[in-house]
Structure formats: structure tokens, C-alpha cells
Amino acid sequence: QREFTQKKAFTSWINSILAKHTPPSVISDLYTDIQQGHVLLDLLEVLSGQHLPREKGFNTFQCRSNIENALTFLKNRSLKLINIHVADIIEGKPSIVLGLIWTIIFHFHIEELARTLACTYNQPSLHCSSTVDSSPKGSRSAKKSAKIKERWKVSATKTLLLWAKEQCSLHSSIPVTDFKSSWRSGLPFLAIIQTLRPGLVDLEKAKARSNKENLKEAFRVAEVELNIPRLLEPE
Known part of the structure; x- marks a missing residue:
């Protein structure tokens, strides 16, 4: 069930990015x-x-060459692709494919956002610069800061x-x-929407609704009013 949910959410996310290619x-x-590898390259080009x-x-x-190009590009950005190999992607192994997509999401979305937020909160464990140099010189510099980037996975989550x-x-x-459990009621999603755009939701009414109704409403409003792609479905 968890794998099915991840696959569905990741597919929706990828399609929302590929639409911009x-x-x-x-x-x-x-x-x-x-x-085929083309999907990975298209995805990384947009991101x-x-x-x-x-x-x-x-x-x-x-196909193998395209996948190798995609993985090499990610490695040059100092991403650690542990146990992610070309052969496994060509075979379409679920755990490997899901792990790769999550790594890409974390790097391009969560870490980038967390760095911006970290600057706001003045947290020294994250770099405030979001510019990444993929040149050989930039690659060497990135490797020198690998230890700091390792902390991003923890710090990024804490910052968010x-x-x-x-x-x-x-x-x-x-x-x-x-x-995890804090979000099941749907109220945190609605509260964030209310903070970003006051008046879009009614939190008092939401407190009387079911979890599923709140989640549906939050995802609907986010998509229609905030132009945030609907990647999840209430389960």
C-alpha cells in the first residue's frame, strides 16, 4: 500500500514537472x-x-547511456546515490526507482526551500546560496562541503x-x-493555506469536518487558488 501511494504521488509530481519541459x-x-532515460533527463533539465x-x-x-548521464549529473551535484545503479533502473526495480525520485525531490525542492527558510531563521547549518556550480571547479568545491550537505537532510527536515x-x-x-500523524486531520494544511492567503478557508468549520473532508478541501483549494499541483489523495 505504501509503495502504491508513493508511486502514485511521484508519478503526479513528475508529470507536473514534465509539463514545463x-x-x-x-x-x-x-x-x-x-x-528509457529520457524521462530522467527531461525532469532534471526542468529542475x-x-x-x-x-x-x-x-x-x-x-537508454543505458541516458540513465548514466542523468546519474552522473546528480553525482556532480554531490548527491549520494547509495545502491542506485543503471541496471536496476533499466529493470524498473520499484525500491530503486522510488529511492531515486525521492532523492531528486529532496535535493531540488526540500533542500532548496530549507536553505531559504534557514536564512530566515539564521541557522548556520545550511548555506544561504541556492546557486550550484556544476563545472569541474564547482564540483571540487561541492565535494569539500560534503559534510555540511550531509547535515542538510536532517536540518532541512527540521527547518521545514x-x-x-x-x-x-x-x-x-x-x-x-x-x-506523520500531525497532518492526518488536514487542519495543518488548511492552517498554512489560511496563513498564506487569509480568507480562502474556514478553520472553524474545518474543525467540525472529518479528516478526509478536510484533506480533500485543502488539496482542492491549494490546486485551484494557489496553483499547487495535486499530488496526493486522501486515503
């Missing part, structure tokens, strides 16, 4: 479509704003949690202590 594309089966080398065909050699707590603290009786 030129030309746009869409995937239907994450494990199968990623095997990084860089043009990546690729083989244009779809035979085994070309601190931010979420702060937004929800503006609305009484909506505690947030983690990224």
Missing part, C-alpha cells in the same frame, strides 16, 4: 517509462535549468517542520509535532 511529456507507468547531453534513440545502449509549526501556531489548537 519543451516539448512537454507525460508518463503513465513510472517503473516502465523511466527505463536544473540546464541542457543535458543525451542519446536520441531508444535502443538498450542509448519549524516553519510549519510557526504557520500553524498562528491558529490556536492546531499542533504540529512531526510530518
Whole structure:
């Protein structure tokens, strides 16, 4: 069940990014479509704003080459791809594919956002600069700061949690202590929306609704009013 939910959410996220690529594309089966390598390269091009080398065909050699190019690009950004190999992606192994996509999400979205927030909170464990130099010189410099970047995975999560707590603290009786059970009621999502755009939701009415109703409302409002892609479904 957890794997199915992750696959569905990651597929929605990837499609929301691929829609911005030129030309746009869409995937239907994450494990199968990623095997060609083009999906990975398209995804990374949109996220990084860089043009990546690729083989244009779809035979085994070309697919392998494209996946290798994608993984090399990530490694040059000092991402640790533990137990993630080209052969596993070509075979579409679920745990490997999901792990790779989560690593990409964490690096390009969560870490980048956390660094911005960390500057706001003056946390020294995160760099305030969001510019990444992928040149050989920049790569060497990035490796020197690998120990600091290792702390990002912990610090980024803590920073985001601190931010979420702060937004929800503006609305009484909506505690947030983690990224798990605290969000089941849907109230934290609605509280953050209310903080960002006052008047979009009614928190008092939400407190009388079911968890599922609140989650549906939060995802609907976020998509319609804030242009945030709907990646999750209430389960």
C-alpha cells in the first residue's frame, strides 16, 4: 500500500514537472517509462535549468547511456546515490526507482526551500546560496562541503517542520509535532493555506469536518487558488 501511494504521488509530481519541459511529456507507468532515460533527463533539465547531453534513440545502449548521464549529473551535484545503479533502473526495480525520485525531490525542492527558510531563521547549518556550480571547479568545491550537505537532510527536515509549526501556531489548537500523524486531520494544511492567503478557508468549520473532508478541501483549494499541483489523495 505504501509503495502504491508513493508511486502514485511521484508519478503526479513528475508529470507536473514534465509539463514545463519543451516539448512537454507525460508518463503513465513510472517503473516502465523511466527505463528509457529520457524521462530522467527531461525532469532534471526542468529542475536544473540546464541542457543535458543525451542519446536520441531508444535502443538498450542509448537508454543505458541516458540513465548514466542523468546519474552522473546528480553525482556532480554531490548527491549520494547509495545502491542506485543503471541496471536496476533499466529493470524498473520499484525500491530503486522510488529511492531515486525521492532523492531528486529532496535535493531540488526540500533542500532548496530549507536553505531559504534557514536564512530566515539564521541557522548556520545550511548555506544561504541556492546557486550550484556544476563545472569541474564547482564540483571540487561541492565535494569539500560534503559534510555540511550531509547535515542538510536532517536540518532541512527540521527547518521545514519549524516553519510549519510557526504557520500553524498562528491558529490556536492546531499542533504540529512531526510530518506523520500531525497532518492526518488536514487542519495543518488548511492552517498554512489560511496563513498564506487569509480568507480562502474556514478553520472553524474545518474543525467540525472529518479528516478526509478536510484533506480533500485543502488539496482542492491549494490546486485551484494557489496553483499547487495535486499530488496526493486522501486515503
